Amino acid sequence: MADLQRYRKPPITEAVIDFGFSPVSENDLQRISQRFKSRYSKIEGVLKLDVNINNGVASAKASPNGFKMTAANGCDVIMFDRQHFGTIRLAPYEGWESLITDCKNNFASLEKIINRTTVNRIGVRYVNRIDVPLAMAESRPIYDFLITSFQLPPNLGGPLSEYTCAATFTLPKSDLKCRFQSAIVPSILIDHRSITLDLDVFLDANIPIKRDDFWEKLEDIRDKKNQLFESSITPLARGLFDERARDV
Amino acid sequence: MFRSFSPSSPMDDDDVHSPKSVSVSYDRHLIVGGSGGKTLVRPDNIIHAGFEERLFDVLVGLKVTAAQYSMHLTSNVRHRIFSELDRLLNAENWYEEDDFPTTEAFRDFLSWTVYSQHQCWQSLGVGNGGQMLAVWLAPRGVVTAGFRGNNKVGWTAKIDVDGVASLSADIGSLKEFDRLLGSYLD
Numbered sequence: 001m002a003d004l005q006r007y008r009k010p011p012i013t014e015a016v017i018d019f020g021f022s023p024v025s026e027n028d029l030q031r032i033s034q035r036f037k038s039r040y041s042k043i044e045g046v047l048k049l050d051v052n053i054n055n056g057v058a059s060a061k062a063s064p065n066g067f068k069m070t071a072a073n074g075c076d077v078i079m080f081d082r083q084h085f086g087t088i089r090l091a092p093y094e095g096w097e098s099l100i101t102d103c104k105n106n107f108a109s110l111e112k113i114i115n116r117t118t119v120n121r122i123g124v125r126y127v128n129r130i131d132v133p134l135a136m137a138e139s140r141p142i143y144d145f146l147i148t149s150f151q152l153p154p155n156l157g158g159p160l161s162e163y164t165c166a167a168t169f170t171l172p173k174s175d176l177k178c179r180f181q182s183a184i185v186p187s188i189l190i191d192h193r194s195i196t197l198d199l200d201v202f203l204d205a206n207i208p209i210k211r212d213d214f215w216e217k218l219e220d221i222r223d224k225k226n227q228l229f230e231s232s233i234t235p236l237a238r239g240l241f242d243e244r245a246r247d248v
Numbered sequence: 249m250f251r252s253f254s255p256s257s258p259m260d261d262d263d264v265h266s267p268k269s270v271s272v273s274y275d276r277h278l279i280v281g282g283s284g285g286k287t288l289v290r291p292d293n294i295i296h297a298g299f300e301e302r303l304f305d306v307l308v309g310l311k312v313t314a315a316q317y318s319m320h321l322t323s324n325v326r327h328r329i330f331s332e333l334d335r336l337l338n339a340e341n342w343y344e345e346d347d348f349p350t351t352e353a354f355r356d357f358l359s360w361t362v363y364s365q366h367q368c369w370q371s372l373g374v375g376n377g378g379q380m381l382a383v384w385l386a387p388r389g390v391v392t393a394g395f396r397g398n399n400k401v402g403w404t405a406k407i408d409v410d411g412v413a414s415l416s417a418d419i420g421s422l423k424e425f426d427r428l429l430g431s432y433l434d
Contacts, residue, residue: 009319009320010319011319012319013315013316014251016251041304041308042304042305042308042309070308070312071308072304072307072308072311073311074308074309074310074311074312074313074314074315075311075312075315077312088251090312090315090316091315091316091318091319092315092318092319092326125251127251129316131320188316188317188355188358188359189317189320189359189362189363190359190360190362190363190422190423191363198251241319
């Protein structure tokens with residue numbers, strides 16, 4: 001199975017390992033932020049925004065709902081609220097070993113506040129952005145880049161300027177689920193268009209209790225995520241972030 | 249589940265907890281349909297700090313912005329940019345009344361950096377209104393650019409022509425500036 005670390009320019013913009021658990025108290029939230037603030041020094045509050053529209057009249061109410069904390073390098077991030085904790089690595093991606101090490105360290109700190117037996121979700125989410133030169137994007141259909149997309153009727157469709165796709169499904173012969181999202185989006189680069197491929201593979205039942213099994217399950221989730229990624233892109237797309245693959 | 253920020257996806261509703269109707273996210277989304285309420289979370293700077301902490305937060309925020317481009321930057325270029333940011337956004341060098349560099353200006357600088365082959369700037373700076381400044385030493389002079397954040401760059405060039413200093417200044421697109429800079433540097 002392919003390992004994303006082999007790519008010279010991994011298209012990963014965010015890699016996340018997250019846990020869901022039984023709600024903790026507001027006091028515990030503060031304790032978590034204190035515990036991590038020496039490493040993740042930029043602290044931003046997260047607001048929960050309730051928006052209601054009734055008879056055409058909109059109202060909104062914001063209330064505090066957790067924290068986003070960023071390390072001084074601008075690449076390592078944690079986000080948490082009363083029921084979730086995520087260890088996040090922004091680009092440049094430095095590989096799974098680095099991410100899982102951070103995650104285990106963070107979880108060891110978190111376990112001083114929450115009990116692992118209350119964990120009800122574990123997941124691995126990778127957000128990829130494949131930057132396509134505009135000339136190529138304007139002359140080729142989406143399925144030249146993504147295998148998991150839709151096809152337009154023959155002779156009726158060409159290159160797309162907009163495209164979104166979202167699906168949640170259970171992986172075959174597995175208790176894992178995947179939230180799959182992809183889209184064509186305006187690029188942050190000059191003369192490019194970008195394709196996002198967002199894979200969130202997770203387990204939300206029967207979370208292993210034993211420590212070794214718990215981490216082994218995360219490795220399994222990561223393997224499935226990698227398989228999904230490799231199966232979702234074409235050699236043409238792969239060549240855009242790894243020049244060695246261009247001749248494939 | 250979690251995602252730290254959403255720079256580009258138009259359809260990301262993962263932060264939405266309730267399944268219906270209205271989605272508003274902090275950066276760009278407004279999706280309306282049906283009735284009823286919806287809950288989502290958004291980061292916000294609700295913790296306001298002192299000058300040094302604000303400076304630190306701006307510095308980290310710029311590095312987070314750079315992360316979106318980092319797969320297209322060599323390690324050397326990325327480290328040069330970060331080193332200049334560390335030097336600039338330093339409490340010892342900064343006055344409280346100075347404008348912080350804007351994210352938009354920094355994005356333009358990064359977009360241009362990925363696009364251009366002329367990454368040999370001598371130093372970076374911050375100008376009025378949060379412009380991102382860069383300086384190049386040309387064989388016969390100096391070129392200074394201010395990235396403004398609206399896909400526009402203002403530049404000045406002081407070039408020696410037959411022993412006479414020639415001054416010029418203009419404003420143009422990122423691509424136009426790249427062509428012009430190339431003519432001075434090549």
